[in-house]
Amino acid sequence: MELLASDFDGAWKEALEVYLEPLLAFAFPTVHAGIDWTQPVVSLDTELQQVQPAETVGKQHVDKLFRVTRRDGSESWILVHLEVQSQPDADFAARMFRYHARIYDLFQREVVSLAILGDDQASWHPTEFRYGSWGCELSLRFPTLKILSLDTAALERDGGVVATFLLLHRDALDTRGNPQSRLQRKVGRYRALLSRGHSMADMRQLVRLMEYLLRLPKPLARTARNTMQAIDKEQAVSLITSFEEIAREEALEEGLEKGLERGLEQGLEQGLEQGRAEAALAALVTVLQARFGIAAAAQADLVKHLSAAELQAVLAAVAVAPSEAEATQALTQAAQRQG
Secondary structure, three states, rough: OOOOOHHHHHHHHHHHHHHHHHHHHHHHHHHHHOOOOOOOOOOHHHHHHHHHHHHOOOOOEEEEEEEOOOOOOOOOEEEEEEEEEEOOOOHHHHHHHHHHHHHHHOOOOEEEEEEEEOOOOOOOOOOOEEEEEEEEEEEEEEEEEEEEOOOHHHHHHHOOHHHHHHHHHHHHHHHHHHHHEEEEEEEHHHHHHHHOOOOHHHHHHHHHHHHOOOOOOHHHHHHEEEEHHHHHHOOOOOOOHHHHHHHHHHHHHHHHHHHOOOOOOHHHHHHHHHHHHHHHHHHHHHHHHHHHOOHHHHHHHOOOOHHHHHHHHHHHHHHHHHHHHHHHHHHHHHHHOOO
């Protein structure tokens, strides 16, 4: 069974947007201590695009540039360039230098360059770019965090949001090419996540990051989702929103595929419409069953003849219904309007 590639870029982009401060505290404590976190941190993604080397297009890496205020007051602000590299690259150190030099040239301000190395090769660990001849020398040393070198037992004991995210990254590396192992690791990580006492917002965010990193083929993804929903019930918690989103996306994708197949025989427009309706109905059944049980899912038959747009409206109502009775009422009213 083919294993889907982990989306390291997507996971790290989102993690840096949500958890920048704790990530810096964990990975680069000296940098974190030097920043005045009571002042705004300004993301400079647009400016970073101006200095991005053309040869980096398509490479597995994430770059972020931030304007921060120094805690010591010696200068009003300073730039922090952070790069996450998910595969070995012989040109990496030179690229760090090129970024550093171009950012300095653009802003005429001090730049602090940092690197998080998320690859799976223990021997690859660049920390410096240097060249020199005839008495002329230039060098750039940059602090790094090598994820593969982290003590996983220490991360397990830590249990914080950053440690959990780094464990998910390690899980993705460790289970490459092994879908069954990844399934087991994903379910185990989910069970551990619920026992850590995180806020609901952090748990939902970590589940999103898990979906980026521990991607599974569709059959195993459904198995993982069903197992994790059972764990929810055991521990009397609910992260159902995240699973509803996944289920809707899967159902829509499957429905559109069926629609396209029918389009070859029945006409593209008609096939797509029917596929969308089937996808919306499948998502509705999934949400009803996940929230209220199998008996509630059977109520979807009330609206099975509605159009795709009408089914999407019902799905939106059911997804936020506070009780099974109100979900059933939404289904009944929609069926009556159609009748």
